Amino acid sequence: MATSPPSSAPEGSGSRHHTYSRKQKSLGLLCSNFLSLYNRDGVESIGLDDAANKLGVERRRIYDIVNVLESVGVLARKAKNQYTWKGFKGIPKALAALKEEGLRDNFGSSGSGKMKFHVFDDDEDTNSNPDTISQPEAPSNNANSKPDNRREKSLGLLTQNFVKLFICSNVDLISLDEAAKILLGDGHNSTVMRTKVRRLYDIANVLSSMQLIEKTHQTETRKPAFRWLGLNERRENTICGVPMSTETKKRAFGTDVTNISFKRSKVDFSANEEGKQLKLQVKTEKVENEFHTNPAEQNARPRSYQYGPFAPVTVAKAGVADQKDTKRVHDLESLASVYRPQYHNQALRDLFDHYTEAWRSWYSEVAGKSLEQVS
DNA sequence: TCGTCCCGCCAGGGG
DNA sequence: CCCCTGGCGGGACGA
Numbered sequence: 470m471a472t473s474p475p476s477s478a479p480e481g482s483g484s485r486h487h488t489y490s491r492k493q494k495s496l497g498l499l500c501s502n503f504l505s506l507y508n509r510d511g512v513e514s515i516g517l518d519d520a521a522n523k524l525g526v527e528r529r530r531i532y533d534i535v536n537v538l539e540s541v542g543v544l545a546r547k548a549k550n551q552y553t554w555k556g557f558k559g560i561p562k563a564l565a566a567l568k569e570e571g572l573r574d575n576f577g578s579s580g581s582g583k584m585k586f587h588v589f590d591d592d593e594d595t596n597s598n599p600d601t602i603s604q605p606e607a608p609s610n611n612a613n614s615k616p617d618n619r620r621e622k623s624l625g626l627l628t629q630n631f632v633k634l635f636i637c638s639n640v641d642l643i644s645l646d647e648a649a650k651i652l653l654g655d656g657h658n659s660t661v662m663r664t665k666v667r668r669l670y671d672i673a674n675v676l677s678s679m680q681l682i683e684k685t686h687q688t689e690t691r692k693p694a695f696r697w698l699g700l701n702e703r704r705e706n707t708i709c710g711v712p713m714s715t716e717t718k719k720r721a722f723g724t725d726v727t728n729i730s731f732k733r734s735k736v737d738f739s740a741n742e743e744g745k746q747l748k749l750q751v752k753t754e755k756v757e758n759e760f761h762t763n764p765a766e767q768n769a770r771p772r773s774y775q776y777g778p779f780a781p782v783t784v785a786k787a788g789v790a791d792q793k794d795t796k797r798v799h800d801l802e803s804l805a806s807v808y809r810p811q812y813h814n815q816a817l818r819d820l821f822d823h824y825t826e827a828w829r830s831w832y833s834e835v836a837g838k839s840l841e842q843v844s
Numbered sequence: 845t846c847g848t849c850c851c852g853c854c855a856g857g858g859g
Numbered sequence: 860c861c862c863c864t865g866g867c868g869g870g871a872c873g874a
Contacts, residue, residue: 491850491872517863529852532865549858549863619856622866664867670849693847850871858863 497674499526500534504543504679507554515544515552533624537675540628560681560700564636571633627652627665628672635682635697642687644694645669 492498502524507515517535521528535552538544542563545553620626630652634643649665673695676682681700686693 491848494850496849527852528863529865530850532863536865619866624865660868667849667868668866670847674849846874848871848873851869853867853869855866856864859861 494526495674496530496533496671497678499524499530500538500675500678503531503534503538508556512554514547515554517550517552533671534675536624537628537672538679540625541632541676541679541681543679557700564632564699567629567633568636571637624668624672627668628676631669631672632676632681636699641696642685642694644687644692645673646692647694 503520506520506523517528517531520531520535524531535544539546539552540563542559542561543555543557545555545559547553631648634640634648634651645666646662648669649662653661653665673682673684677684677695680698682695683698684693685696
């Protein structure tokens with residue numbers, strides 16, 4: 470009992486604008502903090518406890534972040550409690566691998582316009598669930614004697630499949646329930662779908678904080694959906710991960726969503742064939758190239774990748790800068806207030822202030838002389 | 845209301 | 860057996 474959070478009193482107490490907000494505890498923000506904390510020179514090993522302490526969160530949350538970061542190549546498991554920091558430069562390789570893997574597994578061949586998208590997530594619910602209400606037989610006669618059911622439902626794998634959805638096809642807008650439907654196979658109302666979508670929310674949040682994807686909404690203010698940003702562009706529209714302007718010249722172009730229907734009632738995906746495949750429009754073209762899958766050339770390090778909103782000082786000099794940032798500074802301000810975590814951890818607060826301070830000076834410096842080197 | 849998603853219980857699994 | 864992992868979903872927050 471009496472487990473009520475300290476924010477029970479909506480008024481009175483001295484703290485005026487305490488403004489407790491769950492946003493301040495979001496996975497996305499945490500991920501940004503995580504990234505800025507380790508995306509620095511000299512970092513090569515990360516301890517989960519260390520991360521949890523520094524970020525002021527419970528261990529459980531670190532796992533969420535770490536799992537998806539690993540799926541994208543930013544981290545690599547080294548040992549219990551230990552991860553190796555690969556950094557953003559580890560992303561290209563991971564994505565290339567995922568793409569190749571996805572293309573190889575998902576569609577047969579002869580990509581001449583369309584392809585079958587078969588997520589090898591190994592179908593839906595599995596047989597280990599005795600409470601399968603009305604499941605169409607679902608004999609799953611395949612050699613499914615692998616108790617790796619755990620792994621199949623892992624956040625990491627889900628993340629990779631979610632990413633493949635984007636890089637293995639040219640669909641640029643996908644809502645989470647569409648993704649869930651695709652990754653699940655087919656007809657999965659009830660609990661399974663909901664659970665999947667919930668995981669997808671987590672994944673989307675951290676992917677968003679890395680700016681690999683972006684949240685928008687389908688064509689006509691419909692359902693919210695995500696668009697793949699990848700590693701390209703982005704540097705041009707952001708400054709250390711901070712979006713330059715709200716109205717980017719980008720305009721809605723989800724005109725060819727074709728297969729991805731927006732209906733939410735019946736099973737909209739035309740899942741003919743084996744009921745676990747569906748077609749997506751694909752143009753058999755190379756999505757994001759710029760960095761190939763050349764294992765021998767893993768040294769090809771791109772300029773600089775984006776950094777979370779909490780980019781550390783050492784990163785400042787590599788940032789991109791242009792001019793007309795009168796409002797950019799303003800953005801920083803709001804950003805700072807918005808992102809200000811409410812960690813009880815004093816050390817973290819200091820860290821935050823330190824960064825804020827550093828960025829502020831950097832920003833003013835940049836704004837003052839509109840230097841545009843880098844690139 | 846409904847979309848979003850934080851929180852943490854608790855079950856596997858490694859040492 | 861303890862501790863690390865991390866699936867899972869109740870239910871609260873916020874638009």
